Amino acid sequence: METAARAVTHGERSAASPGESVAPEGTAAEPLTSIMARLDAAGRFGIVPGLERTRWLLDRLGDPHLGLAGVLIAGTNGKGSVAALIDSMARAAGRRTALLAKPHLVRWGERIVLDGEPLPEGGFGTLAEEVLDAADQAPSGEHPTQFEILTAMGFLAAARHRVETLICEVGMGGRLDSTNVADLGGCVITNIALDHREWLGDSVEAIAAEKAGIIKSGDWVVTAATEPARSVIAARAGSVGARLRVLEAGRDWRGTRRGRAGVEVEVDLGAAGGPLTGRPVANRSPLPGLVQVENLAVAATAAAQLGIPAASIVAGAASVRWPGRLQWVDGSPPLLLDGAHNPAALAALSSEVTGLAGGRRVVALFGAMVDKQLDEMLPLVAQMADEVVLTSVGGGRAASAALLAGMLGGGTAVEPVAEALSEARHRAGRSGLVLVCGSLALVGAVLAQLELG
Secondary structure: OOOOOOOOHHHOOOOOOOHHHHOOOOOOOOOOHHHHHHHHHHHHOOOOOOOHHHHHHHOOOOOOOOOOOOOEEEHHHHHHHHHHHHHHHHHHHHOEEEEEEOOOOOOHHEEEOOOOOOOOOOOHHHHHHHHHHHHOOOOOOOOOOHHHHHHHHHHHHHHHHOOOOOEEOOOOOOOOOHHOOOOOEEEEOOOOOOOOOOHOOOHHHHHHHHHHOOOOOOOOOEOOOOOOOHHHHHHHHHHHHHEEEEEEEEEOEEEEHHOOOEEEEEEOHHHHOOOOOOHHHHHHHHOOOOOHHHHHHHHHHHHHHOOOHHHHHHHHHHHHOOOOEEEEOOOOEEEOOOOOOOHHHHHHHHHHHHHOOOOOOOEEEEOOOOOOOOOHHHHHHHHHOOOOEOOOOOOEEOHHHHHHHHHHOEEEEEHHHHHHHHHHHHOOOOOOOEEEEEHHHHHHHHHHHHHHH
């Protein structure tokens, strides 16, 4: 693509409050509903791996990603939790932060969080209009995708806010993910399992190679991935001269679940992100579930690599909030919401449900994308529930309720989500439990219904 004149220069950035820092002077030139319709419409460009469109778009915006520092976080599961933990730890240390999370649950502004606050609707809309206007100047056939537009928005917001630490969750891949245009100095790779095989490969090794593609020369890298993914990550780190820290349970951390109260982990942070000291630091997080033990250990170690003091790591872990991950919502019946969206995540969820349900009758509300491993996921859902209600999360990639029920060989198919939630509550009864899982999009739709209700 031919480079055009830049719309914003680095010298024009200024620090301000989250609502003010990301938008140019004045207000959006078109109604918010029109802007958001344009952003929705950008979804028609689909998923197109590659970095060139993002680089072109960022060039038009003044290359706001250059000079940003922090951490890119890739992996199959746990990326969002680790990102939220590191962001909370950095803010506890008094740093200006930007958290670029994916996807949002209820509101688009959740994807760009400045100093712990999601972008308000107006600020997000004004920023979207600016970036969409730039994207619309792309040559025919090379228009940036919706995800690439959102990535550019996040980097532009972070640069204008003059963040000290950027925490950026990578999308489904790594090497060809639009977030990989940034070199933030640090990388985290959580764990590797089979997911998005049509894009990333049919083996753990192939997927690990795609995820490890975020590692660049001189980076520090933290991972708790096991073999065979670990060797692939280590090979990539060695080939580009990155510093790798591999974490193992029992050696680098010890942790335990505390039920709905979260987890507790002792982890050796090392001396200023360096060698191990043999003096583990105790951390507690309100995020429940065994998977959060490892997530907390990884996040604390990465925070130490970022130079965050141990006291701030402990404080940030204790104050983190991250909805949609084993989130308990009181009611009659209560709801347990988890965005488990692949077999590995559902297997981890199944190990938690019995204890959290406390003898309650469990009715699962399940919806997922049609390109997921539904043949493996649906039996796992059936095993952890007394009854299953199937629904569609909506959108072009969503599996229909009827398709899911047919694949399961049973259950109750109900659309839309609002009616499916009502049906699941009815079947659970006041003393039961509704388990919502299969997709973060479904979790977000349910949370939106709770807000309305």
